[in-house]
Amino acid sequence: xxxxxxxxxxxxxxxDILVIGGGIVxxxxxxxxxxxGLRIALVEQADFAAGTSSRSSRLLHGGIRYLxxxxxxxxxxxxKEKTIIxxxxxxxxxxxxxxFPTWRGTPWSYWKLSVGVRLYDLLCGMKNFGRSSSLNIAAxxxxxxxxxxxxxxxxxxxxxxxxxxxxxxIDTLRSAERHDAQLINHVKFLDAKPENNGWxxxxxxxxxxxxxxxxxxxxxxxxxxxxxxLPHSKTKLRLTKGVHLVVDHQRLPVPEAVVMTxxxxxxxxxxxxxxxxxxxxxxxxxxxxxxxxxDARDIAEVLGVVNTTFPEANIxxxxxxxxxxxLRPLVADPNGDxxxxxxRHNIDMSNPGWWDVTGGKLTTYRLMAEETxxxxxxxxxxxxxxxxxxxxxxxxxxxxxxxSGILPPPISxxxxxxxxxxxxxxxxxxxxxRRTSWHYYHRDRTAIAEKVADWMAGELGWSDAxxxxxxxxxxxxx
Numbered sequence: 001x002x003x004x005x006x007x008x009x010x011x012x013x014x015x016d017i018l019v020i021g022g023g024i025v026x027x028x029x030x031x032x033x034x035x036x037g038l039r040i041a042l043v044e045q046a047d048f049a050a051g052t053s054s055r056s057s058r059l060l061h062g063g064i065r066y067l068x069x070x071x072x073x074x075x076x077x078x079x080k081e082k083t084i085i086x087x088x089x090x091x092x093x094x095x096x097x098x099x100f101p102t103w104r105g106t107p108w109s110y111w112k113l114s115v116g117v118r119l120y121d122l123l124c125g126m127k128n129f130g131r132s133s134s135l136n137i138a139a140x141x142x143x144x145x146x147x148x149x150x151x152x153x154x155x156x157x158x159x160x161x162x163x164x165x166x167x168x169x170i171d172t173l174r175s176a177e178r179h180d181a182q183l184i185n186h187v188k189f190l191d192a193k194p195e196n197n198g199w200x201x202x203x204x205x206x207x208x209x210x211x212x213x214x215x216x217x218x219x220x221x222x223x224x225x226x227x228x229x230l231p232h233s234k235t236k237l238r239l240t241k242g243v244h245l246v247v248d249h250q251r252l253p254v255p256e257a258v259v260m261t262x263x264x265x266x267x268x269x270x271x272x273x274x275x276x277x278x279x280x281x282x283x284x285x286x287x288x289x290x291x292x293x294x295d296a297r298d299i300a301e302v303l304g305v306v307n308t309t310f311p312e313a314n315i316x317x318x319x320x321x322x323x324x325x326x327l328r329p330l331v332a333d334p335n336g337d338x339x340x341x342x343x344r345h346n347i348d349m350s351n352p353g354w355w356d357v358t359g360g361k362l363t364t365y366r367l368m369a370e371e372t373x374x375x376x377x378x379x380x381x382x383x384x385x386x387x388x389x390x391x392x393x394x395x396x397x398x399x400x401x402x403x404s405g406i407l408p409p410p411i412s413x414x415x416x417x418x419x420x421x422x423x424x425x426x427x428x429x430x431x432x433x434r435r436t437s438w439h440y441y442h443r444d445r446t447a448i449a450e451k452v453a454d455w456m457a458g459e460l461g462w463s464d465a466x467x468x469x470x471x472x473x474x475x476x477x478x
Contacts, residue, residue, distance in 0.1 A: 006184050007205065010214050013182070015039045017376060018201055018216035020189045020230065023053035024165065024362055026222035027172040028369030028389070034179035035392065036373065036384035041214060042181065043203055045188035045226075046290070047430045048173060052224050053362070054166035054434045055326025057244060057268060057280050060085055060093055060363050061160035062123065064100075065266050067116050068107070072123070074344055078363045079124040082161055084390045085366065086129065089171065091395070094162045094406045095129035096270070100259040101140060101309075104151040108261055110134070117158040130159035143255060146312045157256075162270065165362055166434040167404045170423055175394040185424055191231050192219060192354075199353060207426065218376045221356045225289050225327045234350035235358045236332035239286065243298040244279035246322045246440055252276050252306070252313050260309040267305050273407045275321065275441060278302050285327060291477075294323040322440040331359040347372050349379070366390065408437045411448055413455045420459035428453050428470040429477045439478055449474055 017033050019026045022044025033040040044050075062079030063071075086093035100117075102110040117132035133156070140155040141147065173183055190211070192201040198217040204210070221227050221235070228235045249271060258269040270277040279302055285292060299317050306315055331346050345360030345368050355376065360368045370387045377384050395404075402409065403423075409415045419425055419435045432439040432449055439445050449471060457467045 003184065006182055007212065009182050010041055010043075010184065011212050013039065013041075013215070014198070015041045015182075015214070015216040016380075016382060017041070017218045017220060017373075018043070018199070018214055019220045019222055021222035021224060021227070022048040022169070022173070022183070022185055023051055023222065023224050024049070024169050024172070024365040025053075025224070025357055025360065025368055026220070027053075027169045027176065028365045029220055029222060029357075029372050030181045030183065031172050031176040031179070031394070032366075032369040032373045032387060032389050033376075033384075034176045034181040035388050036377070036386070038373070038377075038382065038384055040176070040181045041216065042173075042176075042183045043187040043189055043214070044185040045206065046186065047427070047434060048183075048185050048424060049166040049169035049434050051226070051290075052326050052329065053169050055242075055244075055324045056165045056362050057242070057270070058163050058165055058272075058277065059096075059160055059268075059270070060163050062120060062363070063361075064116065064120055064158060064160075067119060068112075071344075075120070076123040077367065078361070079120070079128070081364050081367050083124060083127050083129070085163070085168075085363070086161060088366075088390065088392065089163075089168060089394050091405055092163045092168050092171065093129075095159055096162045097130060097157055097159050097256040098259055098268075099135070099140070099143060099155050099157050099254075099256055101144070101147060101155045102153045103261075104153050106151075106261065107264055110153040110156075113156045117156045120158055128159050129161055132156065132158040144258065144310075146253075146310045148309060148311050160257075162257075162272070162406055163362070164404070164406050164437070166437070168362075170435065171394045171404055174422070175396070178396075183424075186426060189223075189230060194352070197353075217380060218353045218355065220372060220376075221354070225329045227329060227356060227358055232351050232354050233356055234348070235346075235356045237358065238284070238330045238332045240282050240328045240330060241285040241292050241325055242280035242282055242328060243294040243302065243323060243325045244277055245294075245299060245302055245320045246272070246275050246277055247315060247319050248321065249274050249276050251315055251319050252278075252310060258309070260305050262305050262308070265305075267302065269306065269310075273441070278306055280326075282328075289327065292325040292327055294325040298325070299323070321443055322445075324440065328361075329358060347375060349375070353379075403435070408441045411438060411442075411451070416452055416455040417459055420456060425456070426460075428456060428474040431456065432474060433478070445478070446475075
C-alpha cells in the first residue's frame with residue numbers, strides 16, 4: 001500500500017497488462033487478470049472512480065427500457081450480470097422494486113409493460129431480485145398517494161438493485177491488490193512506444209511531477225470519457241451528460257423506486273436511506289471532462305418531471321441537498337437521440353498489443369473485463385487460470401470495519417483511519433465524496449469536512465497549511 005514501494009515495482013517489473021483508467025471497467029480488468037495469475041498494473045490520472053464510476057444513478061439494472069427498443073440481447077446480458085454482482089458483492093447490491101406508472105396516450109402502455117416485465121424476469125433466467133407484477137389503478141394510488149391520476153391506467157412493478165458505484169470500484173481494486181495487482185492513482189499516462197514485443201509507457205506522478213516508465217506486453221485503454229484522447233487510441237465517443245439530485249425522503253416519501261417519464265425519456269426517484277436520488281438527464285456534452293456541471297437549467301429539467309408526476313410535492317431547487325453530474329462514454333453514433341444510443345460495449349485491438357475498451361455500463365463491467373482478458377490471453381498465448389470473477393466474492397478474506405455499503409458509514413475517526421490505511425486517499429474530497437458519500441448525503445457537510453480533515457491530518461501527516469489547503473480544495477471541488 002506504500003506509494004513509493006508501488007512506484008518502484010512499477011518501474012522494475014515487466015507486466016503482462018497495463019490498464020489505463022481506474023474506473024469500474026479498469027478495476028474489473030485488474031481484478032480478473034490478477035485472479036488468473038497474470039502480472040497486472042493499473043494507473044489512474046486522478047482518484048480511483050473519480051470520473052463516470054462515481055457519478056452514475058447507482059443502479060444495477062438490465063435496462064427495461066431497452067426492451068421497447070428491441071435490444072433483447074443487451075437486456076439479457078445486463079440482467080445476468082446484475083445477478084452475478086448480487087452474488088459476488090451482496091453488500092453492494094440491494095434488491096430494489098420499481099413502480100412504473102402507465103398513462104393513457106403515452107408510449108408506455110399498461111399492457112405492453114405488463115408483458116415486458118414478465119419477459120424481463122425470463123431474461124434474468126427467473127433469477128431476478130424479485131418477481132414482477134402488474135398493478136391496477138387502485139393499487140397504484142395506494143402505493144403512491146401523491147401521484148397524479150390524470151390518464152392513469154395502472155402500473156407495473158419489477159426489480160433491479162441499488163448499488164454504491166464508487167464503493168464497487170474501491171472494493172474491486174482491493175480484491176485485485178490482494179491478488180498482487182499493482183495499483184496507483186494520481187499517475188497520468190503520457191505516451192507509449194512499441195518495444196521488444198511490448199510497450200514502453202511513460203507516465204507522470206501527478207503528486208510529485210516525477211515521470212517514469214512502465215513496461216507491459218499489452219496495454220488496455222479503459223479511460224472512459226478520456227479514452228479517445230490517449231495516444232494510439234482509435235476510439236470514437238459520443239459523450240452524454242446525466243445529472244442527479246438528492247432531496248430528503250420526507251419531501252418525496254416514495255416507498256419504492258418510481259419510474260417517471262416525459263415522452264420517451266425515463267427518469268427515476270430512488271429511495272436512498274433518509275434521502276431520495278432524482279435523475280437522470282441524457283444530453284449530448286462537449287465541455288470540461290473532469291467537472292461536468294449541474295446548473296440551474298439541469299435542476300429545473302429534473303424537477304419539472306418530478307413535480308409533474310408528483311404535483312403535491314412541489315419540490316423547489318432550495319430542497320436539493322446535493323447534486324452530481326456524470327458523463328457516459330458511449331460508442332459514437334452521430335444519429336438519434338442520446339437516450340436511444342446502445343450501451344453495448346466494444347473491445348478492439350487498434351494496434352498490436354493495444355486494446356481500446358469503450359461503451360458498456362456499470363452493470364456489465366465484469367463481463368467487459370472477462371472478455372478483455374480473454375482476448376489478451378488468446379492473442380499472446382499467455383498461461384493463465386480460468387476466469388473466476390463470477391464466483392469469488394470481492395470481499396474474500398477481507399477483515400475490516402464495515403466501511404463499504406449502500407448507505408454512507410457512520411461519521412467516525414475509526415472509519416477515516418481505516419480508509420486512510422487501506423484505500424489510497426490523498427485528498428479530503430477522496431474521502432468525503434467517493435469513499436463515504438458523506439458529501440452527498442448530509443446537509444452539514446462543511447462541518448463534517450472539518451472533522452475529517454483533522455482525522456486525515458493525523459493519519460497522513462498533514463501540516464496545518466496542508467489541512468487548510470485540503471479544505472479549500474474540497475470547497476472548490478464540491
